[in-house]
Amino acid sequence: MTKRAYNFNAGPSALPYEVLETAQKELLDFQNTGMSIMEMSHRSATFEEVHNGAIERLRKIYSIPENYEVLFLQGGASLQFAMIPMNFLQEGKTASYIQTGSWSEKAVKEAKLFGNIATAASTKENKYRNIPSIQEITWNEDDAYVHLTSNNTIFGTQWKVFPDTGNVPLVADMSSDILSTPVDVSKFGIIYAGAQKNLGPSGVTVVIMRKDLLEKENQNIPTMLKYSTHADNNSLYNTPPTFGIYMLGEVLKWVENKGGLEQVAKNNEEKAALIYNVIDQSNGFYKGHAEKDSRSLMNITFRVTDEELEKKFLAEAKAAGFVGLNGHRSVGGCRASAYNAVPREACQALADFMVKFQQDHQ
Structure with a gap:
């Protein structure tokens, strides 16, 4: 592949x-x-x-x-x-x-x-x-x-x-x-x-x-x-x-x-949870934009606690092979769009990267 x-x-x-x-x-x-x-x-x-x-x-x-x-x-x-x-x-x-x-x-x-x-x-x-x-x-x-x-x-x-x-x-x-x-x-x-x-x-x-x-x-x-x-x-x-x-x-x-919409929905829930869990367990290092009961499974929006650190996060993520993590130009921040075709491996890799970045910069 x-x-x-x-x-x-x-x-x-x-x-x-x-x-x-x-x-x-x-x-x-x-x-x-x-x-x-x-x-x-x-x-x-x-x-x-x-x-x-x-x-x-x-x-x-x-x-x-x-x-x-x-x-x-x-x-x-x-x-x-x-x-x-x-x-x-x-x-x-x-x-x-x-x-x-x-x-x-x-x-x-x-x-x-x-x-x-x-x-x-x-x-x-x-x-x-x-x-x-x-x-x-x-x-x-x-x-x-x-x-x-x-x-x-x-x-x-x-x-x-x-x-x-x-x-x-x-x-x-x-x-x-x-x-x-x-x-x-x-x-x-x-x-x-x-x-x-x-x-x-x-x-x-x-x-x-x-x-x-x-x-x-x-x-x-x-x-x-x-x-x-x-x-x-x-x-x-x-x-x-x-x-x-x-x-x-x-x-x-x-x-x-892939098993139809029921299986696709299950996959999407699991993929999004990988990233949302990192945000929720970061003690405020990462802050989600959406309230929990309204969170999207498709577009995971968040900020890094410090603006300069956020720039560093996006730069290091790009260097590590992650594409498209910048938030929309109108609001800034970070956004991971985990649509159907984004594999679980990519979401796991991003979650691991986020954990390591927090460990390295706290």
Whole structure:
């Protein structure tokens, strides 16, 4: 096996080594076609099998009900920030947004361009250290939808239980924790996610949408920005990101081979615990940003007790082969993103490094 970096990048992030090996092997000649998957027509029978296979695997892994569309779009989650209110925030209606970090703030900024926005809950005053309790969340029964961000990459918080919004569609940006744990899709109106954390390489955005919502879609917007355009054409209205969809399908095969979402979730809990335990047992040398009941399994955010020591920690970690441990530029500190494809060995190596660094600098 090629020597690999300890990749804790927040996104684009680690991909399963086995998937990369498969892609390498098939890169020049996919299924004896004499072409790369990147070279063939998206209308070909060969690619159609890849495309539909990825959709069916995602349906199977998440037990997605038949009354939901599975779409492969482009533009990242950031385009979805605008597409959702553009399509579903009708005139005279209000959409409620739960603010738990920078990405939910960006979603609100886009939504305000199209209609009325209410704050269902916010943890900004607590520096986004926690997820609000279900009791703190308020919305109206005639809201267009309620929006949340399931995992907050910058601040390292994650929803453990989702609100039941009844007849109001619950919309979730799951970009950074999709495929990391089982989810009851039927509780949501829309789930969307950029692929570049757990699903595959950057370039594909997955949207899982209840079909009846399409009946409420705004018809006075450009063709490419209507969800029905993509639903009616199996996400093939225009040329899709073919290589990204192929890779997404291979990642889904990898999840199946790992034992499905239940086993993946167990692995993620064990990996995160290795690092959180070091933080908790450091007597304050390392300080986690998130409150314990809101801690993310995907993005472990922390500070080193002294600013100069923190710089030294990051420099020594980089020299030791750890990649991507710097916190987001907006908040600083340290962040270890332990997505599905980050192996347990990398998390154990980081935990060992943190223990030794503390021993050497106390």
